[in-house]
Amino acid sequence: MTEFALDPQDSTPLYTQLYRDLRQRILDGTYPEGDAIPSETAMRDLHGITRSTVRHAVSLLVSEGLVRQIRGKGTLVTYTPINHSVWNFGGFTDFSKAQHQRPVTKVLTQSVEEGPRGPQLLLVRARGFANDDAPTYLNLDTSVLELSRFPGLERFDFERHSLYQVLREHYEVAPVRNELKLSVALSSELTRQVFGEQPGVPGFICASGEVYDSSDQLVEHTSVIYSPSLEMHVGTSWNGAVNESVPA
Amino acid sequence: MTEFALDPQDSTPLYTQLYRDLRQRILDGTYPEGDAIPSETAMRDLHGITRSTVRHAVSLLVSEGLVRQIRGKGTLVTYTPINHSVWNFGGFTDFSKAQHQRPVTKVLTQSVEEGPRGPQLLLVRARGFANDDAPTYLNLDTSVLELSRFPGLERFDFERHSLYQVLREHYEVAPVRNELKLSVALSSELTRQVFGEQPGVPGFICASGEVYDSSDQLVEHTSVIYSPSLEMHVGTSWNGAVNESVPA
DNA sequence: TAGTGGTCTAGACCACCAT
DNA sequence: TGGTGGTCTAGACCACTAT
Known part of the structure; x- marks a missing residue:
């Protein structure tokens, strides 16, 4: 068997x-x-x-x-297709598999800039599913990483390899924890370019913050803007013990 | 000790x-x-x-x-003050305690309406923290519950008792699971009334969906709009096993 | 009744951190 | 070195579901 x-x-x-x-x-x-x-x-x-x-x-x-x-x-x-694991953007590939879709990554920006602590890699990716015609992009992922910590990182092809895959295999760094803040992002040239025109949509849900490894070392600053076509579900289940409310 | x-x-x-x-x-x-x-x-x-x-x-x-x-x-x-347990809106009281704040609930609407399966209770509450002067409201919580399942529910004072407290103590129903969908809500008369004018804010983060009990019976339809002054953090920590991304 | 998951015991050995 | 959490064993009894 x-x-x-x-x-x-x-x-x-x-x-x-x-x-x-x-x-x-x-x-x-x-x-x-x-x-x-x-x-x-x-x-x-x-x-x-x-x-x-x-x-x-x-x-x-x-x-x-x-x-x-x-x-x-x-x-x-009880697979609920689009649940809160979406926040764990490292798992976009798994997410695609569960949707029986082929993930597609398009690199919009991959450049080195001078940051407060030396050179940084600025990486902007649109991620989505492959279609017969054009891919459907579901999020817009901006990452900033210190090149002093990850020398040579700017040379990888992030349309073929995921960022976390490269970090794990070439730098032996595994993200373990993130701290994200939710906000609403305005439409911009970039969102129109990636998600297309979204009439009636006042803004996009955006999660931005930092990702850390097991030693609590900063791995990346990140910001993910989600497409409105991605119906984000936040499924929570708590046992009898968790999150019961007590009278004020 | x-x-x-x-x-x-x-x-x-x-x-x-x-x-x-x-x-x-x-x-x-x-x-x-x-x-x-x-x-x-x-x-x-x-x-x-x-x-x-x-x-x-x-x-x-x-x-x-x-x-x-x-x-x-x-x-x-390692208490991270405003984390994803915010989604578990049932825990607003606990959340307030951790913030060392006194929770305040203002009932904006409490009415009985005819629904597709009989009379429903429509409950709209603003929830926030008490201040010296006026309370600061952090979310706007709309609930719809079937009165055929919870007869007499419309008579309770939900400024003094939390909805889940009443359900637990008087109807022996405990919410166990929710399925929420995230979206962006536009500014409206109601949000201006509760959160005040929010210049430059294109919209509000909104979580709406259903809450179920341990028998998978529907407890309520709910919709929570979050104030922009509530900095919503989504902390995720995953062990080495969870959410590792695999090459596409 | 047989099988499932829910709770709990009483240990063992290990890797890691502080001293 | 002593204490911490991480992993794992080999059971036990229970509540609930299906038949």
Whole structure:
């Protein structure tokens, strides 16, 4: 049924390995929306691990909103296509896969400028889905990175490789945390160019802020403007404990 | 040091009891920002429970962004004041507490209208912080609820009691899940009335959608418009496993 | 009744940080 | 070196769902 096996020798935690496998199968349609993924006991026996470890892996899927656990029934794939993981713009490729779309990146600006702490890479990308005719762009992503920290970064082709992929593979830096601020951006020449004319739209939702790695070192300043055609859903589920309101 | 004790007889899970206690102490300043909460082993010994249970409680705080765990150092309070829990509008009171502000609710509309499935309660509230002079309103919250499901709901005073508090205490309904859509709302008579004139602001961020209870029954339709003076931060932290981008 | 997820125990070993 | 959080095992009992 599956050729997949966990590797206890791998430094990657077992729950992460299992999580990645399950996530992959959900995104590629092996476990379609509405269906149950294998039960916790089944995965425990299949992989020879504890149910605690299985539950840890599944809990990551739950917190991502990819599955829902229902006692007595099972763990059901409840993929809500455009959810708050959109904020995690690093995951645009995964997002595209789940939409069964091919991601397209167009680099609008890739230049080196002098910043307060030395030269910086200014990278402006339009990201969207491929179509038969012209691509549909869904967001407009502006990044600023210190070249003193990432020497040579300005030479990569960011239409072929994602920024985070390059950072991970060539600079061994993985973004771990972001602090974004939401605002409303006005229409501009750039938004008209990327999203087209949007009559009746007073502005665009914009998330801007900083991204940090596991050592709390600044990775990039970023600003993402979202297309109005991207229906952004913010799904929140909280257990009985979380976010109950208490009388004032 | 603490008079607090977990009650194993309570049907509330132990990890939820501990979570609530820790959360309370963080919000009221017992554990100030930057300080560490007690270590996992300390809480294990103090309450006579397993470290697994302690970790379960702490993991809820982590997913809320209230604390950050650093190996070798401890679990530090890293309260980021205005984070994505703003979306969980049910938690406005908690949010106010963390800001060391007193929450104020002004009911703008409370009326019964005929809806597609019978009479509905239409509730429009401005919510904000109390000041010495006039309150500062931070959001504009419109709710629609079916009166056939919540008979008598139209008689409550929602300036004194929160909607979710009433639902929980009088109808035994607890919201568990929401599905919100983000959009940009235009300035209107209502926003001018509540937020005042906002020159240069093209629109307001608006989250609208539905809220469900644990049985997936619809609780309310809701729409929340956020004041531009509310700096909305969306903090995301993902472990090495979550949201890594894969080459396209 | 059999199977599912929900909670909890009582350990173990490890990597990392402070001293 | 001692304490912290990170991972994992091997169970147990429960509540709920399907049949």
